[in-house]
Amino acid sequence: MKNNSNKIQKINKILIDHFGIPKRQNPLPNPLDTFVATILSQNTNDNNSYKAFNNLKNAFSSWEEVAKAKRSTIERLIKVAGLAPAKSKAIKNLLVKLQNNSPKLSLDFLQEFSNEEAINQLTEFNGVGVKTASCVLLFSLNRDVCPVDTHVHRVLNRLGIVKTKTPEKTFWQINQNFPNGIAHSFHTNLILLGREICTPTKPKCKICPLQKICNYQEKNFEDKSSSAKKRILLLDNIGI
Numbered sequence: 001m002k003n004n005s006n007k008i009q010k011i012n013k014i015l016i017d018h019f020g021i022p023k024r025q026n027p028l029p030n031p032l033d034t035f036v037a038t039i040l041s042q043n044t045n046d047n048n049s050y051k052a053f054n055n056l057k058n059a060f061s062s063w064e065e066v067a068k069a070k071r072s073t074i075e076r077l078i079k080v081a082g083l084a085p086a087k088s089k090a091i092k093n094l095l096v097k098l099q100n101n102s103p104k105l106s107l108d109f110l111q112e113f114s115n116e117e118a119i120n121q122l123t124e125f126n127g128v129g130v131k132t133a134s135c136v137l138l139f140s141l142n143r144d145v146c147p148v149d150t151h152v153h154r155v156l157n158r159l160g161i162v163k164t165k166t167p168e169k170t171f172w173q174i175n176q177n178f179p180n181g182i183a184h185s186f187h188t189n190l191i192l193l194g195r196e197i198c199t200p201t202k203p204k205c206k207i208c209p210l211q212k213i214c215n216y217q218e219k220n221f222e223d224k225s226s227s228a229k230k231r232i233l234l235l236d237n238i239g240i
Contacts, residue, residue: 004161005179011159011210012182015189018209022188022236029238031107031140032063032098037238038135039090039127044082046234052081053238063105067095090127097125107136115145115175130168134175138183139235145175146183151194158198160215188233 029037036056041049055077060066066074075088098105110118115137122133134147146152153167156174164170197204205211205219 012186019189034140038132040081052078158216
């Protein structure tokens with residue numbers, strides 16, 4: 001793992017040179033905001049999940065109000081994010097379960113737990129997986145945890161950092177003694193790389209900043225540039 005740690009730090013430096021240091025919210029977002037936003041982000045893009053999150057925040061003055069709302073109302077408000085029936089059910093169940101434990105909805109109790117304990121606590125909620133839980137830890141609690149979505153999973157396998165079949169297996173492998181202080185930049189810039197350059201099909205290897213250290217055997221060197229698109233990274237823009 002020490003060798004991988006060195007590789008991760010090298011990759012992080014190269015990606016910062018290419019994309020820059022990702023901006024973070026200051027102060028960090030409320031953990032419950034991040035939890036709900038991450039549920040909304042599943043299987044959609046950040047533009048749509050951002051709209052859905054703002055629809056909820058604009059329609060209700062607190063998460064306590066959302067907990068009391070009909071699931072059908074929540075579903076209507078978040079429809080733009082897709083999979084609205086499943087996501088509205090997960091959000092409603094999460095909020096009601098939290099409210100059963102405390103009148104004031106909060107995830108502040110997670111501060112008391114280790115990373116693994118906190119992930120275990122969060123994944124007890126129906127519809128919540130390791131990626132969602134780890135996003136709460138990174139984006140709201142500033143833990144040295146790197147969430148793994150499909151982009152991060154694909155890029156790390158192509159680079160040869162891991163050889164895994166699922167994002168969850170990648171997560172547990174790379175987060176053993178993850179280097180201190182770089183999880184946010186590493187995670188965020190890997191996502192940008194996966195969206196803009198290291199795409200699932202026909203990756204733009206010719207312009208990839210990691211080309212020289214990548215183990216991917218099916219590199220694509222067609223002369224294509226990366227299209228410049230406005231980047232909205234949901235979990236760094238909650239409440240802005």
